[in-house]
Amino acid sequence: MARRPTIKDIARRSGVSESAVSFALNDRPGVSEDTRARVRRIAEELGWQPNSAARALSGERSGAVGLVLARPARTLGAESFFLRLVSGVQEVLSAGRIALLFQVVEDVDAECAVYRRWWAERRVDGVIVVDPRIDDPRPELLAGLGLPAVMVGGPDVPGTEPPGTEPAGTEPARPELTGPAGTEPPGTGPAGTEPPGTEPPGTEPAGTEPARPELTGPAVPSARLPSTIRADDAGAMIQVLEHLHGLGHRRITHLAGLPGLAHTARRMASLRTWSEGRGLGPDRVRSVVTDYSDTEGAAATRRILAEPAPPTALVFDNDVMALAGLAVATELGIPVPARLSIVAWDDSALCRVTHPRLTALVRDTAAFGRLAAEELMAVLAGGVPRTRQSELPRLEPRESTAPPPTAY
Amino acid sequence: MARRPTIKDIARRSGVSESAVSFALNDRPGVSEDTRARVRRIAEELGWQPNSAARALSGERSGAVGLVLARPARTLGAESFFLRLVSGVQEVLSAGRIALLFQVVEDVDAECAVYRRWWAERRVDGVIVVDPRIDDPRPELLAGLGLPAVMVGGPDVPGTEPPGTEPAGTEPARPELTGPAGTEPPGTGPAGTEPPGTEPPGTEPAGTEPARPELTGPAVPSARLPSTIRADDAGAMIQVLEHLHGLGHRRITHLAGLPGLAHTARRMASLRTWSEGRGLGPDRVRSVVTDYSDTEGAAATRRILAEPAPPTALVFDNDVMALAGLAVATELGIPVPARLSIVAWDDSALCRVTHPRLTALVRDTAAFGRLAAEELMAVLAGGVPRTRQSELPRLEPRESTAPPPTAY
DNA sequence: TTGTATGCGTTATCAG
DNA sequence: CTGATAACGCATACAA
Numbered sequence: 001m002a003r004r005p006t007i008k009d010i011a012r013r014s015g016v017s018e019s020a021v022s023f024a025l026n027d028r029p030g031v032s033e034d035t036r037a038r039v040r041r042i043a044e045e046l047g048w049q050p051n052s053a054a055r056a057l058s059g060e061r062s063g064a065v066g067l068v069l070a071r072p073a074r075t076l077g078a079e080s081f082f083l084r085l086v087s088g089v090q091e092v093l094s095a096g097r098i099a100l101l102f103q104v105v106e107d108v109d110a111e112c113a114v115y116r117r118w119w120a121e122r123r124v125d126g127v128i129v130v131d132p133r134i135d136d137p138r139p140e141l142l143a144g145l146g147l148p149a150v151m152v153g154g155p156d157v158p159g160t161e162p163p164g165t166e167p168a169g170t171e172p173a174r175p176e177l178t179g180p181a182g183t184e185p186p187g188t189g190p191a192g193t194e195p196p197g198t199e200p201p202g203t204e205p206a207g208t209e210p211a212r213p214e215l216t217g218p219a220v221p222s223a224r225l226p227s228t229i230r231a232d233d234a235g236a237m238i239q240v241l242e243h244l245h246g247l248g249h250r251r252i253t254h255l256a257g258l259p260g261l262a263h264t265a266r267r268m269a270s271l272r273t274w275s276e277g278r279g280l281g282p283d284r285v286r287s288v289v290t291d292y293s294d295t296e297g298a299a300a301t302r303r304i305l306a307e308p309a310p311p312t313a314l315v316f317d318n319d320v321m322a323l324a325g326l327a328v329a330t331e332l333g334i335p336v337p338a339r340l341s342i343v344a345w346d347d348s349a350l351c352r353v354t355h356p357r358l359t360a361l362v363r364d365t366a367a368f369g370r371l372a373a374e375e376l377m378a379v380l381a382g383g384v385p386r387t388r389q390s391e392l393p394r395l396e397p398r399e400s401t402a403p404p405p406t407a408y
Numbered sequence: 409m410a411r412r413p414t415i416k417d418i419a420r421r422s423g424v425s426e427s428a429v430s431f432a433l434n435d436r437p438g439v440s441e442d443t444r445a446r447v448r449r450i451a452e453e454l455g456w457q458p459n460s461a462a463r464a465l466s467g468e469r470s471g472a473v474g475l476v477l478a479r480p481a482r483t484l485g486a487e488s489f490f491l492r493l494v495s496g497v498q499e500v501l502s503a504g505r506i507a508l509l510f511q512v513v514e515d516v517d518a519e520c521a522v523y524r525r526w527w528a529e530r531r532v533d534g535v536i537v538v539d540p541r542i543d544d545p546r547p548e549l550l551a552g553l554g555l556p557a558v559m560v561g562g563p564d565v566p567g568t569e570p571p572g573t574e575p576a577g578t579e580p581a582r583p584e585l586t587g588p589a590g591t592e593p594p595g596t597g598p599a600g601t602e603p604p605g606t607e608p609p610g611t612e613p614a615g616t617e618p619a620r621p622e623l624t625g626p627a628v629p630s631a632r633l634p635s636t637i638r639a640d641d642a643g644a645m646i647q648v649l650e651h652l653h654g655l656g657h658r659r660i661t662h663l664a665g666l667p668g669l670a671h672t673a674r675r676m677a678s679l680r681t682w683s684e685g686r687g688l689g690p691d692r693v694r695s696v697v698t699d700y701s702d703t704e705g706a707a708a709t710r711r712i713l714a715e716p717a718p719p720t721a722l723v724f725d726n727d728v729m730a731l732a733g734l735a736v737a738t739e740l741g742i743p744v745p746a747r748l749s750i751v752a753w754d755d756s757a758l759c760r761v762t763h764p765r766l767t768a769l770v771r772d773t774a775a776f777g778r779l780a781a782e783e784l785m786a787v788l789a790g791g792v793p794r795t796r797q798s799e800l801p802r803l804e805p806r807e808s809t810a811p812p813p814t815a816y
Numbered sequence: 817t818t819g820t821a822t823g824c825g826t827t828a829t830c831a832g
Numbered sequence: 833c834t835g836a837t838a839a840c841g842c843a844t845a846c847a848a
Binding site for chain 2: 048050056057062063082097099103121122123320324327352354355
């Protein structure tokens with residue numbers, strides 16, 4: 001492996017001291033403009049790049065953030081969502097020369113183990129957490145570790161959320177903690193903000209880190225809870241329902257994803273609030289949970305369409321299930337959209353290659369990722385964790401939605 | 409952020425020196441079994457993990473490998489392939505406590521820039537390279553940098569490859585270079601193995617690294633070319649063609665992916681060899697290139713089916729195009745498989761949710777990823793780069809293939 | 817078998 | 833404004 005140039009080399013060639021070089025390269029005061037320019041030029045000539053390990057070791061940050069995807073292997077299907085999200089995340093990260101550590105694991109326990117390891121190995125400065133859940137152990141864990149984090153897509157306390165669209169501004173939401181990251185005075189966090197008293201190391205799967213003594217696990221978990229990037233699931237759901245209702249649909253079934261996920265809960269809650277407001281009972285408008293897979297999507301669709309008074313419209317929580325549902329309807333000889341309307345939550349190439357093409361809820365997933373990364377960068381720069389809301393998704397009507405057979 | 413325990417802490421608590429601790433934890437001789445056990449126990453109690461930066465800095469490796477995906481943002485569609493590949497890669501990596509740096513970029517130039525940066529920053533010990541191309545600049549670049557790499561899926565010199573299945577063993581393929589990684593005697597590499605004389609820094613996009621002086625760019629590019637994991641595209645193509653031929657098809661069109669990719673070339677070459685052997689000219693059996701997108705897949709299908717004597721079977725190079733093709737056929741009122749058979753290269757949930765379900769070429773992508781990661785680990789451990797062949801994909805006949813309308 | 821000293825590349829704290 | 837010097841945490845050659 002070819003030798004890489006170091007600051008020492010630059011110092012030697014430019015005839016100044018190493019520290020002068022360091023100052024020059026880091027835009028610090030204490031070095032003349034002349035020297036700075038010369039050092040810069042030489043560094044560039046030599047193709048110098050800071051050695052990330054050395055940087056990390058000398059107390060700076062590691063220059064990397066992590067993202068863990070907890071998915072059982074078999075569910076790793078057509079997830080266009082994640083690649084798009086990651087792509088957006090990296091647009092921001094790579095502008096700041098931050099690397100992304102990516103890991104796919106089986107479940108949330110394994111995910112937590114990864115966070116612990118990254119933390120212990122000092123591998124990452126922060127993490128982006130996806131798929132927030134109800135009773136999610138991760139925010140607490142991360143707060144306890146003091147690992148800056150942004151939760152993409154939640155979490156909210158279900159039911160707390162107003163049914164309509166919230167103001168798109170940023171709300172601090174968390175008790176503010178002053179001072180730059182990493183300088184919290186020990187044990188003086190504002191009272192009353194600690195999560196319930198379980199110490200983070202409690203959920204450790206094997207016996208790798210039992211009973212951390214005083215050196216490590218903080219006695220008082222850090223009060224700094226993660227940032228949150230919220231998708232407006234409630235508003236989006238209303239948009240979908242209004243679209244269908246406007247077409248004349250009165251019997252609508254929402255085929256929801258995994259019930260443990262926060263955004264699933266939000267969508268279901270929003271549906272319920274809306275339907276109650278419209279005076280439509282659960283016999284008319286309802287949610288049915290699935291596991292997001294094509295298999296369950298197909299099975300649920302089959303079951304639902306076999307009911308005595310089946311719904312005239314189906315809302316699927318992802319594109320793969322929507323496709324599966326469409327296939328089932330076709331197979332049963334139920335024409336779409338003449339007798340059944342279908343809406344897919346999240347657009348993708350798939351929704352456009354079917355026949356008919358699927359009406360879908362389009363959102364700018366890359367922008368979502370960019371927002372998440374920006375928020376993380378802000379927190380790493382010492383900012384206060386915030387809750388930020390992404391743009392409202394847009395419903396794109398295509399050929400799979402139409403008025404129901406008999407206007408009701 | 410809570411303080412992490414260091415070797416010093418362990419040393420203090422166990423009453424031995426730091427170096428003894430280091431030896432004990434790294435399974436090195438020079439420490440009694442008693443001490444080793446005690447140190448081990450205390451380290452575990454403290455939840456100690458090696459600081460990755462310190463490890464990397466002290467000449468060890470960084471403990472990370474990189475993977476770059478060069479895809480224009482709009483093509484980031486339903487790529488189940490990559491998540492599966494990555495998932496397999498990580499099964500192996502995380503067993504060895506190696507992290508994966510993942511990056512999505514727009515094109516190969518940007519990809520090369522990422523490799524340079526990772527190399528200069530000493531971020532990764534090696535990389536896994538996907539989507540090998542014809543006239544690929546990357547192997548040479550990586551060899552020049554001395555960055556261990558495994559090319560997933562190629563490259564081969566098109567035409568060099570025998571048409572049939574090759575023996576599944578491992579072939580050394582490269583001139584062997586003895587000695588552990590990183591200890592090549594300067595300038596004494598075996599002659600005649602250097603890639604043609606373009607220095608790696610030549611393709612640099614902007615003026616970031618012009619004309620590296622003696623310190624960095626090696627005068628003689630390292631002779632160590634990347635490892636290669638090969639998918640048996642030729643064998644798989646033959647399998648598909650034999651299946652269709654066996655059903656009676658004589659007019660078959662292969663809707664190939666991007667022509668610049670090595671595996672596309674291999675599939676096309678294999679098709680040509682096979683059809684020549686069968687005495688079927690390009691008017692009967694042929695390949696047509698696309699860009700892998702649903703749009704081009706649909707357009708090409710439409711064009712082909714409008715020909716005077718259209719093919720009776722279509723082979724699509726990915727699942728998304730296959731779906732698009734199916735939709736087009738359906739729209740044109742051409743029944744599948746009664747009048748048109750369809751095969752998808754690579755299976756996914758998509759192929760099972762359509763109606764009819766698509767006959768697909770199933771391969772164990774995760775296993776492919778595992779193999780790649782294993783090979784990379786082997787090279788990092790000082791092994792000689794090898795060419796390894798993954799398992800032959802299996803054709804899973806479903807409802808989209810049947811005999812052609814008139815047995816020909 | 818154990819302890820001591822040194823280096824890895826960078827940043828940061830001091831003196832000049 | 834500049835130039836030594838000490839961390840940072842770990843590995844290792846060498847001395848005890």
